[in-house]
Amino acid sequence: MASQNISVPKTPINYSIRVDKVGVRARIIRAVRIAAISVVAVIMLIPIAWMSMTAFKSRPDAVAVPPKVSFEPTLEGFVSLIAKTRQLTTEQIAEYEKNPDLNWADRIMLRRGQAIIGVSEYPRRFLNSLIIAGVSTVFSVSLGLLSAYSFSRFSIPGAGDLLFFILSTRMLPPVVVTIPVFLMYRAVGLYDTHIGMIILYTVFNLSFSVWLLKGFLDEIPREYEEAALVDGYTRLQAFRKIVLPQAVTGIAATTVFCLIFAWNEYAFALMLTGDVARTAPPSIPSALGTGGIEWARIAAGSMGFLIPVVIVTFALRKYLLRGVTFGAIRK
Amino acid sequence: MSALPQPNPTSSSSQRARRQISDRTILHLFIWPTLILLILINIFPLFYSLYLSFTNYSVISNKPPEWVGFANFIRMLNSEEMWSYFALTGRYALLSVGLQTGIGFGLALLLREKFKASGFLTTLILIPMMLSPVVVGLFWKLIFNPAYGIFNYLIGFTNPAVAPDWLAQPDLALFAIVIVDVWMWTPFVMLLCLSGLSAIPDYLYEAAAIDRASSWFQFWRITLPQVAPLLLIAVLFRTIEAFKAFDVVMGLTGGGPGTATNTVAIEIYRQAFLGQFRTGRASALAYIVLIIIIAVSNLYIRQINRAREG
Structure with missing residues (x-):
């Protein structure tokens, strides 16, 4: 065979090696292109960078005119986010300063004349977000996996219509679904409960997870299972021991997408929770109203909220396209 | 199967x-x-x-729903305010989807050929669309602030006294939410276009190069028709989302100033959960929006199928 004589490069060549693409002109065009993209990337990141900077500003720095690019970083925003504080008078400050038991957080707040008197509501909301997003993701991925397996492996009458029906539930404006769900929840006592929100987010993500997982499962050759069935495995054993290990990447990607959707969700949480089960997204804007706009605090809250998502974006970049198009488009 | x-x-x-x-x-x-x-x-x-939607129900009254026939729909369709909200939503959808498509497609063309760090840069550009819309709305509020926000300084207004107040001026507020929406969702269009571009077989371009076709010709006759189906899908997704626009607008302006950014999704929320809690009317409005979304989707899908066949 002739192919044996051709030296195969060890690493795949990802860039063009066509002759017309290595000339001077082509190189200049390439440099311009890279520069343009870098500029766009920087522009896209300015808002995020600005918010991260604001999170480390002190209260006067955050609203300085003109906006300050260099400033003395402080954790004031983060501390005021998780702590409930009380304004002190000048004498109280002097007295307070003598107290030897002050920790670093107390000292930060003391600099702006406030004493920490407890924990704010934010940690609780954050915890709510974690619980609701976490538990609902477990449910929607496991239920979605079972249905996706059925759609992928068994012949179901009207499967196409059924799948479309499952997807269509995500095309509605959330407000359309919210009103009746609100009435229903109020009638059965699920309004403003963790269970209610978990059920809602489970269903909200279920359509997505069925579609995405079906795509991943379709790629696993069914011959593997058929061989296992011939060897005496039951269908459930084959599912557990053959399909699941192969679908791990797909399941992981789906899990993270579901987590992010539930994590970011705002409309349902705003309309279907009061105080008990309220998640973090609706409570970040509500911090606006309370006694002047504390931008450092809001920025700190947003940042704590965004960092996990940014990390996940990088981890998921291979699956991003699938995820954001409900698994409809593969590459 | x-x-x-x-x-x-x-x-x-x-x-x-x-x-x-x-x-x-x-x-x-x-x-x-x-x-x-x-x-x-x-x-x-x-x-x-x-x-x-056919009743006059309100969630805060104790009265059971009372059948009123098409009264809610007639009222909505005859109300001039409602038409202005629809017109506003349409303008918003047209502007933001148009800009996203143009910029997203352009970026995809630039990112098409891989280079060192192109994967990293692509991922950086993709970050905005993964963020929580309401948080995005919120910190853009800080960025748009005329005194201490950075936006005006970046576009050249260094004097806060004469700088535009993006969120408080009715004629600018719509552009403000368009800017944020474009910032957030252009990466999405770009991502779809990129996958469309990478699926175009190389031999088409090679054949065109042999025939000495200009790059302009190659763009119009190869690139564009081949990407068209995915581009249209991106536009379809974004148009539907524009009609559902709630989180970002709520975080940014809450529908204000006045009703300058009161999109239909915000109006449904206002009818249903503020003031009178007009559940029946809000449901009717929600159904009108739903019908529009279905109609628009069908138009697009027909166009997508035509692009695929063509």
Whole structure:
């Protein structure tokens, strides 16, 4: 065979090696292109960078005119986010300063004349977000996996219509679904409960997870299972021991997408929770109203909220396209 | 769906057959929990709100829903305010989807050929669309602030006294939400275009190069028609989302100043959960939006199919 004589490069060549693409002109065009993209990337990141900077500003720095690019970083925003504080008078400050038991957080707040008197509501909301997003993701991925397996492996009458029906539930404006769900929840006592929100987010993500997982499962050759069935495995054993290990990447990607959707969700949480089960997204804007706009605090809250998502974006970049198009488009 | 569930070949021994659950049972066990949940939380509410849209129900009154026929729909369709909200939503959709498509497609063309760090840069550009819309709305509020926000300084207004106040001036507020929406969702269009571009076979361009076709010609006759289906899908997704626009607008302006950014999704929320809690009317409005979304989707899908065939 002739192919044996051709030296195969060890690493795949990802860039063009066509002759017309290595000339001077082509190189200049390439440099311009890279520069343009870098500029766009920087522009896209300015808002995020600005918010991260604001999170480390002190209260006067955050609203300085003109906006300050260099400033003395402080954790004031983060501390005021998780702590409930009380304004002190000048004498109280002097007295307070003598107290030897002050920790670093107390000292930060003391600099702006406030004493920490407890924990704010934010940690609780954050915890709510974690619980609701976490538990609902477990449910929607496991239920979605079972249905996706059925759609992928068994012949179901009207499967196409059924799948479309499952997807269509995500095309509605959330407000359309919210009103009746609100009435229903109020009638059965699920309004403003963790269970209610978990059920809602489970269903909200279920359509997505069925579609995405079906795509991943379709790629696993069914011959593997058929061989296992011939060897005496039951269908459930084959599912557990053959399909699941192969679908791990797909399941992981789906899990993270579901987590992010539930994590970011705002409309349902705003309309279907009061105080008990309220998640973090609706409570970040509500911090606006309370006694002047504390931008450092809001920025700190947003940042704590965004960092996990940014990390996940990088981890998921291979699956991003699938995820954001409900698994409809593969590459 | 080619193969029907086959009887297990090894289940010939009767003992084994009894122990083993049939494929049909597994199918039902696997699929019904999902369907029941969807029917309960999605389908039932959908029909219930259809019913409510024909009543004068309000969630805060203790009166049961009273049938009023098409009164809600007639009222909505005859109200000039409502038409202005629809016009506003249409303008918003047109502007933001148009800009996203143009910029997103341009970026995809730039990112098409890989270079060192192109994967990293692509991922950086993709970050905005993964963020929480309401948080995005919120910190853009800081960025747009005329005194201490950075936006005006970046575009050249260094004097806060004469700088535009993006969120407080009715004629600018719409552009402000368009800017944020474009910032957030252009990466999405770019991502779809990129996958469309990477699917174009190289031989088409090679053939064109042999025929000495200009790059302009190559763009119009190869690139554009080949990417068109995915580009249209991106536009479809974004148009639907524009009609549902709620989170970002709520975080940014809350529909204000006045009603300058009161999109229909915000209006449904206002009708349903503020002031009078007019549940019936809000449901009717929601259905009008739903019908528009379905109509627009069908138009696009027809266009996508035509692009695929063509």
